[in-house]
Amino acid sequence: MIHLSNSSMTTKGRLLAGFLLPLTIVVGCSVQDKPAQVVARPVKVFRIEQNAVAGARSFAGEVRARIETPLSFRVAGKLLERKVDVGDSVRKGQLLAILDGNDYRLAVQGLKAQLASAQADSTFLRDDLARYRELLTQQVISPPEFERHETAYTTARERTAALEAQLAQALNQLTYTELHADRNGVVTALAVEAGQVLAAGQAVVTLAQLDEKEIHFDVPEHRLPEIKRQQEVSVSLWSDDKRRLKARIREIASAAEPASRTYRVKATVLEGLDAALLGMTATVHIDANTASGIAIPLSAVYTPQNQPDHPLVWLIDEQAATVKSVPVKLGETLAGERIAVEGVAPGQLLVSAGVQRLAEGQAVRLPAENAPAKEGSL
Secondary structure, eight states: OOOOOHHHHHHHHHHHHHHHHHHHHHHHHHHHHSOOOOOOEEOEEEEOOSSOBOOEEEEEEEEEESOEEEEEOSSOEEEEEEOOOTTOEEOTTOEEEEEOOHHHHHHHHHHHHHHHHHHHHHHHHHHHHHHHHHHHHTTSSOHHHHHHHHHHHHHHHHHHHHHHHHHHHHHHHHHTTEEEOSSSEEEEEEOOOTTOEEOTTOEEEEEEOSSOEEEEEEEEGGGGGGOOTTOEEEEEETTEEEEEEEEEEEEEOSSOOTTTOEEEEEEEEOSOTTTSOTTOEEEEEEEOSSOBOEEEEGGGOBOOTTOTTOOEEEEEETTTTEEEEEEOEEEEEETTTEEEEESOOTTOEEEEEOGGGOOTTOBEEOOTTTSOOOTTOO
């Protein structure tokens, strides 16, 4: 058996290490020097069009009368008869409802009797005062005696005047037992029925004027800056959506509804009043105050997680087939899942889908119709 010394083993290990070290370096360099294979991600693209897009808004509303007044009796009583129904057209002065007026007629009769008695007393005391004036002139009676008769006549005269005023008031109350239309219009609501006992001022009939009509619609708070008073708008009725009627914004509520957080807006209808019947559903079309120059798909916009208030889009370098993030300013949302933006130009190519999976400078694979032509190709 051959025994090797420690010195000989050490020498052989050094020789083996010297042989393997260059081989390892060569293999390592060959692996590192080999370039990593770049994978191009397929994307869906959108070409920005040349034409500008004008923004417009549509809101559903209801046709209402501008002046719609609840009418009521000025006195209390039992309703005997109602002369109209909902939808009836009425003329100014037409009788609408009647209260039981027996109590008011009795009050008038009582006051008439009291007034007749007071007038008789006043006439007697007036004539009596004339006689006592002659006696005072003849110094038959004393001045205090004359003043006593003069005071009695003044009291009777003033009592007569008071009863005359009370009688006039009772006659007015008797007149108030009949409810008449104060203008031409149409009945839109009834709140009572015959036999019901009413309080003074309780609503009985709601009367709407037909000479002025308007559209009431609600606007969310983020759309309120787009609407101005006296702004011209167009209205289409659901019964005839092909016809557009002119209208003008008359009123914008100063406070939002607590439940819906929307603002009530009223637009006066300027034409087609006969076609716009009360209660009809209408659509109010409002053009935006400013034109939104460029519109892109909503799916093309994204926001980084660390900057949620900075919207971006991926702009494609068509020659290098890479993407670059570009900040944009968002405008109003448009129909067809589009949005108005500023910061890009017509003709540029954007990524319209899968924007969250891209990185800055990443290579992308464009659709065949958008891919750049290869050199030497026909």
